[in-house]
Amino acid sequence: MTTGIIVAMDKELNLLFPLLSGHCTLNINNFEFHKGKIGGHDVIVAKCGIGKVNAALGALTLIENFHPALVLNSGVAGGTGAGNPPAEILDVVLATRIAYHDVWCGPGTEPGEAAGCPRFFTCPLSDDIRKRLGAKEGLLASGDIFVDKAEDLRRILAIYPDAIAVDMESAAIAHTCNLKSVPFVCLRVVSDTPGEDGNAAAYNDFWTKAPERTFEAVGRLLALL
Numbered sequence: 001m002t003t004g005i006i007v008a009m010d011k012e013l014n015l016l017f018p019l020l021s022g023h024c025t026l027n028i029n030n031f032e033f034h035k036g037k038i039g040g041h042d043v044i045v046a047k048c049g050i051g052k053v054n055a056a057l058g059a060l061t062l063i064e065n066f067h068p069a070l071v072l073n074s075g076v077a078g079g080t081g082a083g084n085p086p087a088e089i090l091d092v093v094l095a096t097r098i099a100y101h102d103v104w105c106g107p108g109t110e111p112g113e114a115a116g117c118p119r120f121f122t123c124p125l126s127d128d129i130r131k132r133l134g135a136k137e138g139l140l141a142s143g144d145i146f147v148d149k150a151e152d153l154r155r156i157l158a159i160y161p162d163a164i165a166v167d168m169e170s171a172a173i174a175h176t177c178n179l180k181s182v183p184f185v186c187l188r189v190v191s192d193t194p195g196e197d198g199n200a201a202a203y204n205d206f207w208t209k210a211p212e213r214t215f216e217a218v219g220r221l222l223a224l225l
Contacts (some may be wrong), residue, residue: 001041001042001069001070001225002042002043002044002066002067002068002069003041003042003043003044003068003069003070003071003072003222003225004043004044004045004046004059004062004063004066004068004070004071004072005043005044005045005046005071005072005073005074005218006045006046006047006048006055006058006059006062006071006072006073006074006169006173007045007046007047007048007073007074007075008047008048008049008050008054008055008075008168008169009047009050009075010047012047012074012075012076012215013045013047015215016038016045016074016215016218017034019038019039019215019218019219020034020036020037020038020043020045021036021037021038022036022037023035023036023037023045024036028061028065029057029061031046031047031048031057031058031061031062032046032047033045033046033061033062033065033066034046035066038218038219038222039219039222039223041222041225043222044062044066044068046058046061046062048169048173050168050169051144051168051169051172052142052143052144052168052169052171052172053172054169055073055168055169055170055172055173055176056172056173056175056176058173059071059172059173059176059177060176060180063176063177063180063182064180068182069182069183070124070182070183070184070185070225071173071177071182071183071184071185072184072185072186072187072218072221073169073170073173073174073184073185073186073187073188074186074187074188074215074217074218075167075169075188075189076167076188076189076190076191077093077140077165077166077167077170077188077189077190077191078147078148078165078166078167078190078191078192078193079091079164079165079190079192079193080141080153080156080157080163080164080165080166080193081153081193082157082161082162082163082164083136083138083162083164086164087136087138087164087165087190088190088193089190089191089192089193090189090190091135091136091189091190092133092134092135092136092187092188092189092216092217093135093136093137093138093140093164093165093187093188093189093190094123094125094130094133094135094136094137094185094186094187095123095137095138095139095140095165095170095185095186095187095188096122096123096130096137096138096139097120097121097122097123097138097139097140098120098121098122098139098140098142098170098171098174098186099112099119099120099121099139099140099141099142099160099163099171100112100113100114100141100142100143100171101141101142101143101155101156101159101160101163101166102143102144102145103143103171111159112141112159112160114175116179117175117178117179118178120139121171121174121175121177121178121184123184123185123186124183124184124185125185129221129224129225132224133187133217133220133221133224134220135187135217136164138162138163138164138165139160139162139163139164140163140164140165140166140167140170140171140186140188141156141159141160141163141165141166141171142166142167142168142169142170142171142172143156143166143168143171144168145168146168147166148192153166165188165190167188170186170188173186174186185221187217187218187221189217
């Protein structure tokens with residue numbers, strides 16, 4: 001079984017390279033794909049770039065060229081402060097549901113519901129794997145904005161009061177996987193809390209304080225599959 005792993009940024013990709021053995025690099029459709037193994041598991045690792053269009057194009061190119069049995073999106077996300085308890089900085093978050101926070105297709109549809117898709121994309125992992133993974137679970141809201149202002153966070157929580165984290169790629173990857181009938185898992189680590197004082201500093205400091213925490217969960221998940 002081959003697992004596709006998609007990240008958005010070079011910082012995230014560079015954290016995966018030490019885990020990747022015997023890899024070769026292929027260039028397809030202006031994306032670099034790194035084919036190798038992590039813990040004995042066959043993987044294809046790619047950086048898609050930031051935002052929904054980059055994420056969808058990267059996911060489609062990966063799926064159509066490498067035919068993975070599962071696509072995993074990893075990296076960082078912003079915590080919202082929602083949830084009981086909320087996801088805090090360095091918490092691993094498994095998205096049990098993913099939804100757009102910046103999509104509305106007009107009358108007769110619900111906010112977040114892309115045309116031809118369910119409003120919520122769901123996680124295919126079994127209850128046993130989720131329990132053994134030990135991540136915080138909940139709804140991840142996704143859209144084309146870096147959420148660092150309190151008013152942006154309030155708007156998102158008005159749509160999804162139970163969203164525990166926000167990001168910029170996961171819904172577009174989930175959307176692509178849904179259309180191509182490929183199971184999709186999103187596993188991220190909280191890097192900052194949008195709207196709080198010092199949010200930008202917390203995001204920047206995250207990369208120097210404990211970046212390895214971001215991808216420990218990837219190895220754990222692959223071992224459980």
